[in-house]
Structure formats: C-alpha cells, structure tokens
Amino acid sequence: xxxxxxxxxxxxxxxxxxxxxxxxxxxxxxxxxxxxxxxxxxxxxxxxxxxxxxxxxxxxxxxxxxxxxxxxxxxxxxxxxxxxxxxxxxxxxxxxxxxxxxxxxxxxxxxxxxxxxxxxxxxxxxxxxxxxxxxxxxxxxxxxxxxxxxxxxxxxxxxxxxxxxxxxxxxxxxxxxxxxxxxxxxxxxxxxxxxxxxxxxxxxxxxxxxxxxxxxxxxxxxxxxxxxxxxxxxxxxxxxxxxxxxxxxxxxxxxxxxxxxxxxxxxx
Numbered sequence: 001x002x003x004x005x006x007x008x009x010x011x012x013x014x015x016x017x018x019x020x021x022x023x024x025x026x027x028x029x030x031x032x033x034x035x036x037x038x039x040x041x042x043x044x045x046x047x048x049x050x051x052x053x054x055x056x057x058x059x060x061x062x063x064x065x066x067x068x069x070x071x072x073x074x075x076x077x078x079x080x081x082x083x084x085x086x087x088x089x090x091x092x093x094x095x096x097x098x099x100x101x102x103x104x105x106x107x108x109x110x111x112x113x114x115x116x117x118x119x120x121x122x123x124x125x126x127x128x129x130x131x132x133x134x135x136x137x138x139x140x141x142x143x144x145x146x147x148x149x150x151x152x153x154x155x156x157x158x159x160x161x162x163x164x165x166x167x168x169x170x171x172x173x174x175x176x177x178x179x180x181x182x183x184x185x186x187x188x189x190x191x192x193x194x195x196x197x198x199x200x201x202x203x204x205x206x207x208x209x210x211x212x213x214x215x216x217x218x219x220x221x222x223x224x225x226x227x228x229x230x231x232x233x234x235x236x237x238x239x240x241x242x243x244x245x246x247x248x249x250x251x252x253x254x255x256x257x258x259x260x261x262x263x264x265x266x267x268x
Contacts, residue, residue: 002134007108011084011118012127014057015104018050018088019122022095022104025049026123029098044096047071050088054106058084068109070214083109087214091190105192107217114240117218119192128196128222136199136226145228145249146201154252157186157194159208171209173263174233181259191245195219198247199226205248205256207233216245229253233260 002008025046051071058065066077068085077083084106089095091102100123107117116131128143130136136143148154156178161171179185186203188194192215194206199222220240223230230247232239235257239245248256 002129002131002137003140005116005131007116008118008129008131010058010061011106011108011116012120012129014054015106015118015120015127017057018053018104019120021049021053022046022089022102023122026095026098029096044089044092046095047089047092050104051086054086054088054104058086058106068213070212081111085109085214085217087192087212090192090215094189099189101188101193102190103192103196105214105218107221109217114217114221117221119196119218119222121193128199130199130222130225132221132225134225136222138196138200143200143226145199145223145226146204147251148204148249149251151181151252151255152183154182154204155184155186156182157188157197157203157206159189159191159194159211160187161209170264174207174260177259177263191215192219195223195247198228198249199223201249204252205246207246207260209233209244211243211245213240213243216240216243220245220247223247231257233264235261
C-alpha cells in the first residue's frame with residue numbers, strides 16, 4: 001500500500017507529532033499569543049511550535065532536503081532540487097475562533113514537481129495522502145472524486161477574499177453565478193481540506209484566489225490522483241505560482257471552466 005511508502009510515512013509521522021501540540025493549544029485558545037502578518041493574516045505561537053516540530057522531524061528523516069515553510073520561509077538543503085512544503089496550521093482563523101476545521105499540510109517537491117503529499121485533520125483524526133501515479137487515499141481507503149454530472153445537483157466550496165484584497169468584484173460575479181447554477185456553496189476556511197474533500201468526492205469543486213504555495217501543494221496532487229482536474233481560475237496551469245485555483249471532478253470540468261472563462265476571461 002501507498003501508506004508503506006517511506007516518504008509518506010515521514011510526512012504522516014511529522015504531522016501527527018505536531019498535531020499533539022495543536023490539539024492542546026486548541027483547548028486553551030485564550031492563552032495563545034497572536035501576532036498579525038498582514039490584513040486578516042494572523043500567526044499564533046501554535047503555528048510556530050507546530051512548524052518547528054515538523055521541521056525537526058522532516059530534517060531528521062531527510063537531512064539533505066530543503067524546506068518551504070509558511071512561517072520561516074525557504075531553506076535550501078544539500079539536495080537542491082528536493083523540498084518539503086509545509087503549512088503547519090491551515091485554517092489559523094478557524095483555530096483562533098474555536099472553529100473545529102483546520103489541518104496540517106506537507107508535500108514533497110522534487111525538480112519543481114509535487115511528488116507526494118499529506119493533509120492531516122487532527123480533530124477528526126483523518127489523514128489524506130497521495131503520491132504521483134499511485135492514487136489518493138484517506139486513512140486506509142482509496143478515494144475518488146465524485147461522480148455527479150449535473151451542476152444543479154452539485155456542491156462547491158470556495159474561499160472568500162479577505163480584507164486588504166482587491167478581488168472582491170470579480171469574486172462576487174463568480175459567486176453569484178455559481179449560486180444560481182449549483183445546489184450549494186460552502187465556505188469553511190481551510191483550502192487544504194477543501195481540496196481533500198474534492199478528492200474524496202464530498203464536493204464537486206473548489207475555487208479560491210490569493211492562496212500560497214503551501215496552501216495547495218499537497219491538495220492539488222490529491223485531487224489529480226483522485227481523478228479530478230485542477231488549474232488556475234483563468235484556465236492556466238500555473239496555479240501553484242499564481243495562487244488562483246479551480247478544482248473539479250472529471251464530469252463537470254469542461255462546463256465549470258467555460259463558466260469561469262466567461263466571467264473572468266481567459267488571457268493568453
């Protein structure tokens with residue numbers, strides 16, 4: 001099984017170890033030290049502690065790999081083309097407000113390509129993992145994107161642009177259109193889990209703008225390995241760099257992309 005992969009196991013073990021501190025801190029939210037990185041962009045000492053634990057575990061297992069870390073930035077290792085991509089707490093705002101929806105996301109990148117990834121939801125003890133060409137799994141079972149073919153029977157997830165962003169008019173046009181066409185839109189505030197849920201067939205699709213590399217690295221591979229499609233909102237393939245992402249199941253892919261193209265335009 002894929003779960004026997006040494007690389008997957010390294011990521012799973014690091015995520016589980018870091019999650020113990022997150023769960024302790026989640027029970028004592030009022031005591032957390034919080035600072036602001038930017039508009040509606042918070043970091044807690046829980047983020048920092050979790051990142052330190054993950055970094056230590058990953059470096060112990062693969063000392064030559066570099067790291068791309070949400071809180072600490074990029075560190076190049078001896079193996080200059082291999083990196084761990086780490087979001088120690090995706091859903092910090094949820095965490096701060098006691099909302100039970102957040103995750104740890106870790107991916108392995110080699111030569112600019114995501115080869116494997118893990119997303120761990122510590123509150124539900126649910127782990128999603130995938131490796132390029134080897135499929136996508138949740139806990140011990142294979143997962144696939146949903147089989148729904150009708151847009152009006154489909155549920156989507158999205159992320160709402162925060163304060164300080166200038167994308168609200170374009171976003172609201174897309175939201176208005178999708179609300180009219182679909183069975184429903186959900187917004188839970190953790191992009192890694194949104195992508196995992198598309199991969200597991202719980203949503204038919206997900207879109208969001210202004211995401212970071214560590215938000216989507218593991219989840220994007222998960223969707224693809226589960227049989228889904230993923231690109232930028234504009235249809236381009238540089239979503240890992242642009243941070244503007246659209247993920248769908250295989251049946252709705254063409255229809256959804258046509259809708260988004262009509263609304264936002266497709267450049268190039």
